[in-house]
Amino acid sequence: MPNKGGNPAYIxxxxxxxxxxxxxxxxxxCLFGREIPPAIFASEIEADVSRSPFIxxxxxxxxxxxxxxxxxxxxxxxxxxxxxxxxxFVKTNDLSPADKIEYDERRIIEREIxxxxxxxxxxxxxxxxxxxxxxxxxxxxxxxxxxxxxxFRQMKKPRSYSIALSTRVxxxxxxxxxxxxxxxxxxxxxxxxxxxxxxxLSMGINIVGRDINPFIAAGARTNxxxxxxxxxxxxxDIADIEEHYDTAIVDMPYNLYSSITxxxxxxxxxxxxxxxxxxxxVAIEAMDEMIxxxxxxxxxxxxxxxxxxxRHLMLCQ
Numbered sequence: 023m024p025n026k027g028g029n030p031a032y033i034x035x036x037x038x039x040x041x042x043x044x045x046x047x048x049x050x051x052c053l054f055g056r057e058i059p060p061a062i063f064a065s066e067i068e069a070d071v072s073r074s075p076f077i078x079x080x081x082x083x084x085x086x087x088x089x090x091x092x093x094x095x096x097x098x099x100x101x102x103x104x105x106x107x108x109x110x111f112v113k114t115n116d117l118s119p120a121d122k123i124e125y126d127e128r129r130i131i132e133r134e135i136x137x138x139x140x141x142x143x144x145x146x147x148x149x150x151x152x153x154x155x156x157x158x159x160x161x162x163x164x165x166x167x168x169x170x171x172x173x174f175r176q177m178k179k180p181r182s183y184s185i186a187l188s189t190r191v192x193x194x195x196x197x198x199x200x201x202x203x204x205x206x207x208x209x210x211x212x213x214x215x216x217x218x219x220x221x222x223l224s225m226g227i228n229i230v231g232r233d234i235n236p237f238i239a240a241g242a243r244t245n246x247x248x249x250x251x252x253x254x255x256x257x258x259d260i261a262d263i264e265e266h267y268d269t270a271i272v273d274m275p276y277n278l279y280s281s282i283t284x285x286x287x288x289x290x291x292x293x294x295x296x297x298x299x300x301x302x303x304v305a306i307e308a309m310d311e312m313i314x315x316x317x318x319x320x321x322x323x324x325x326x327x328x329x330x331x332x333r334h335l336m337l338c339q
Contacts, residue, residue, distance in 0.1 A: 030064030181241035216242030270298035
């Protein structure tokens with residue numbers, strides 16, 4: 023959407039738990055190319071709100087103004103082309119607690135805008151949804167998009183094991199690895215039961231997988247098929263891969279549940295460097311020295327916590 027009159031193109035809101043602050047921050051940096059302020063922000067980048075486990079909503083800005091009266095006047099221009107509509111006041115904003123807009127006032131603002139739009143309102147099943155939000159001392163109005171949280175259905179897989187990445191971490195890792203999916207070829211060379219692959223496939227990303235364990239590779243194929251997706255899951259070592267990929271996502275096997283040695287971990291990193299230009303490495307420890315010795319530069323990182331257990335996610339090139 024073009025920038026109109028100095029207004030931002032898009033406004034997003036997001037939320038995360040305390041344990042997810044680091045993970046969420048890195049995902050948003052990868053998607054939007056900068057550090058993101060708390061809760062609400064403006065951007066010129068259009069991102070599908072349902073990709074992220076943290077983004078809540080997006081407004082495609084049509085009008086902006088220094089006051090609600092300016093917005094009211096501009097919304098008289100909205101053309102519905104015979105479709106029904108609804109207006110939502112976005113509760114997340116950067117107002118101080120003293121300036122907080124309470125429930126009754128939010129409903130009044132929604133009604134005021136609704137009265138100025140020529141057409142039929144439908145609060146239950148509208149064909150068009152609009153949002154009104156305040157940010158940085160200005161008001162913005164535009165088409166409203168809510169996160170559909172499609173990944174919830176992917177949390178219950180037919181095959182699973184306790185050390186697999188959580189769906190939310192896997193989804194965030196995919197967004198870090200592939201912020202812009204068009205034309206990008208991705209591989210998960212240690213794919214386990216396919217958690218990362220399922221999330222990538224649900225976003226329409228071109229990904230293939232591989233695992234050295236035939237039982238686990240079969241589990242990945244079962245999980246992928248269960249959700250109606252199709253992707254190749256090859257059996258074999260990362261060292262056998264000859265094709266080159268734009269991006270790899272490597273969830274490192276680790277000693278607690280596997281007999282892998284440091285030498286084998288290093289070999290995985292060296293081969294990941296060989297087969298991909300951009301790699302997200304997931305590990306239970308930082309591994310900086312080994313990663314850099316393998317020829318990578320760590321360009322961003324975060325820690326995803328779950329109780330006492332942590333995973334390090336490192337974006338490398």
